[in-house]
Each structure stands twice: as C-alpha cells, then as structure tokens.
Amino acid sequence: MPGGCSRGPAAGDGRLRLARLALVLLGWVSSSSLTSSASSTSSASFPASAASALPPLPGRCPQPCECSEAARTVKCVGRNLTEVPADLPPYVRTLFLTGNQLAVLPTGAFARRPPLAELSALNLSGSRLTEVQAGAFEHLPSLRLLDLSHNPLANLSAFAFSGSNASVAAPSPLVDLILNHIVTSAAQRQNRSFEGMVAAALRAGHALRGLRRLELASNHLLYLPLDVLAQLPDLRHLDLRNNSLVSLTYVFFRNLTHLESFHLEDNALKVLHNGTLAELQSLPHVRVFLDDNPWVCDCHLADMVAWLKETEVVQDKARLTCAFPEKMRHRVLLELNSSDLDCDPDLPPSLQTSYVFLGIVLALIGAIFLLVLYLNRKGIKKWMHNIRDACRDHMEGYHYRYEINADPRLTNLSSNSDV
C-alpha cells in the first residue's frame, strides 16, 4: 500500500485505519502473550517494520486504553486501572479514565515530560477516588473541563485545584468543574465537614477565578459555605440540585453578576426571605430553578409569593406548590392570596394529641397531690404546729442571745462562757 493512499479517496482512508487497527491488535496480542523482554523488542521493531508502508505513529497508546489520534481522544474506560497510565500520548485532548479503581490521585498525577499540553477535558467519573492530593492536576496548562463525579471523595485536598506549593497558588485554567455525587458517609470522612472540605478546595488561592460552570448536585449539602461564591466571580452556571439546602438566608450572590442558570431543585428550602429575593433579582441574566422544594405556605411566605407574581427570574414558577401545612398541600404558590398565608397556631394533629396527653397527666398528678394532702390533713396540722413551736423556741433563744449581747454588762460573761 503506497503512502499516497492516505491522501486518496475515502476507501483508501478506511483501509489505512484497518491496517492501523490490525497493527494495534498485533501489538496487544504480542505484549500479552510474549515475555516482557520480548514485548519490549516487538514494540520497538513493529513500527520500524511498518514504517515503510505507513507513516510512523506519533504516540503510543497505553495498553488498556483505546486511542484515536484523529479525535485526539484516549479512553481507558472500565479497566480497573489503579493508577493513571504513564505513557499517555502527547496529542490527547480528551481523556476518559472512568470506571476504574484509582483510589488516590497523587500530586502531579498527569505531569509528564513533555507535558500533556493539549489535554483540555478530563473525565475521572466513577473511578473510586477517595483522595485527591494537592496539585493533582498540575502541569495541565489547557485543562478546561474536569469531571470528578461519582467518586467517594473523603479526602479532597484544599489545594487539589490550585497547586502543591501552597505559597504560590497558580491560577487554574479550569472552566467547567463537575463534582456531582462525590459525598461520602460521615464515618468515612472522620468528622470533617463535607461542605467545609469542598469549600476549601474551591476557595484556595483564588485559583478558580476563571470557573464558569460548577456542578455540585446530589451531595447532601446542608448549607452553602458563605465565602465560596465570592471566590468564583466569573460563574455562569451553578448546579446545586438534589442537595439538602434548608435556607439561603446567609448566602450572597450579589457579586455573581454573570450568573445565567442557578439550579436549586430537590432541596429542602422552606421559604426565601426578602434579602435573598433582592439578591436574586439584582442579577441581570439569571434563571433560577426552584422546583421540588418543601415550601411552607404560612405568613412567612407572603414576601416570596408577592415577589414570584412579579419576577421573571424564576423558571416555571407556576409549578411551585406548597408542601406544608397539610391543608395547603399541592396549592400553587402563584395562586395564593395573602389571606391564605396565615400563621395560625393550629398545631399538627400529632402534636395536639401529645399536648392533651401531657395535660391529663399533669391534672392527675395534681389531683393525687391534693388527695394526699387531704388524707394527711391532721398529720400536717400537727406538723405545722411543731414547726411553729420550734420556730418560736428558736426565735426566743435568738431574742435572748441578742439581749445578752446587747447588754454591755453581760458581754464579758457571754464571751467567757463561750471559752
């Protein structure tokens, strides 16, 4: 097959690919069947022998991976790899390392000589990562997208995205950071707050100031650490779906002036207060998604309902419904009038019965106490008399002593008698 074939018609291209595939397969077969010394000689000799017919391969492909130089993609998917392959081809732009058993991503896990200067999308989803060390993504100057989803990240270094040298935190080139479903059980993370750990990594050294997309869905987040968003001034898309956020009262979005989409579906929000409403309203381009939160339709929701009727910020606002109290369940927020939103002291039925029960018990105790008093009335009378007598005796004694002390003629006597 002459070299001119590669520039020929489509059929020639296809044949060239087939030939390459055969070569790769041969390489695999030889390396897996022969001894290590034999395979090293074969890998050296095969390209040399093929060079006469084909242009030389510019980069090798790590053994368990599939490489496509045309698409600049390397896929090492579902291979149970325990570490990042050392011999990644330098042309790689998109790298899939999903479904492996990486466990720990050490400092400089992708640092190569020469560096992987083209690598711009790195997918490490579902690779059982529990630890990402400081500077794990160092020396990847073009890395724009990083997906670490579906890894039980118990130990995410604060400098994971900035650099191993904390004193010179380099700005990260990351634009899209996807951290969905990276939460671990409380036991695994040894009392460290998950929110705090993630916040530290997002904040370190202002490294992520170029970030435009942050996904943190399905992480059981209970709160949003206060200062995190302030460090991500360029954020366009923030996804906090399917967490456990209860309130946004102390979260400040004001500076996220570029924010375009803000996903808060499937959280535990009960109400948004005036301050939050004003912050959201002040963002020029934002669309907020609030579906599937347990809105509590009482007087505290009145401000939010009034705002909802006016605002264009909330997407599909007609879908928002009340979850509590019982009598308001499934009512559409937009259709509520201020007269519907009262804070009457009606307690839920379970609480009512428990209060009734408590009242009955208290009344019984009181009745028994009174009965005991009544039955013992004679004894008590006697007891009262005794006490009164004792008091009187005591008071008289005291009076007497006072008189003795007060009488200057008797002071010497009393002090002598004390001795």
Ligand SMILES: *[C@@H]1O[C@H](CO)[C@@H](O)[C@H](O)[C@H]1NC(C)=O
């Ligand atoms: C990965 O490991 C699992 C369990 O140990 C095994 O069932 C599976 O075949 C392995 N996959 C590969 C590609 O080796």
Ligand SMILES: *[C@@H]1O[C@H](CO)[C@@H](O)[C@H](O)[C@H]1NC(C)=O
């Ligand atoms: C990363 O890979 C996973 C598994 O194949 C896939 O579901 C996910 O969409 C990928 N992430 C990106 C950003 O493409």
Ligand SMILES: *[C@@H]1O[C@H](CO)[C@@H](O)[C@H](O)[C@H]1NC(C)=O
């Ligand atoms: C997290 O990693 C650091 C550095 O590797 C280590 O010192 C620390 O003990 C780890 N913490 C946990 C909870 O595993």
Ligand SMILES: *[C@@H]1O[C@H](CO)[C@@H](O)[C@H](O)[C@H]1NC(C)=O
């Ligand atoms: C970190 O960077 C500073 C300043 O460039 C340098 O002095 C220091 O030696 C570096 N530390 C490490 C551990 O590389």
Ligand SMILES: *[C@@H]1O[C@H](CO)[C@@H](O)[C@H](O)[C@H]1NC(C)=O
């Ligand atoms: C974790 O918390 C438990 C109690 O909440 C405590 O007994 C234990 O010592 C803590 N462990 C660490 C490593 O701080």
Ligand SMILES: *[C@@H]1O[C@H](CO)[C@@H](O)[C@H](O)[C@H]1NC(C)=O
């Ligand atoms: C929501 O998050 C939980 C816990 O992280 C997860 O198990 C569940 O699959 C998620 N649901 C959706 C619809 O993503």
Ligand SMILES: *[C@@H]1O[C@H](CO)[C@@H](O)[C@H](O)[C@H]1NC(C)=O
């Ligand atoms: C918001 O931006 C203003 C000016 O741009 C700055 O002074 C202020 O500190 C920022 N607020 C936060 C919480 O970062």
Ligand SMILES: *[C@@H]1O[C@H](CO)[C@@H](O)[C@H](O)[C@H]1NC(C)=O
């Ligand atoms: C919230 O704002 C509205 C309109 O600006 C105002 O009428 C209302 O009193 C405020 N509510 C609270 C609790 O401050």
Ligand SMILES: *[C@@H]1O[C@H](CO)[C@@H](O)[C@H](O)[C@H]1NC(C)=O
């Ligand atoms: C709310 O008030 C408007 C007019 O004030 C009325 O037409 C509407 O029926 C009321 N809605 C409810 C649910 O009471």
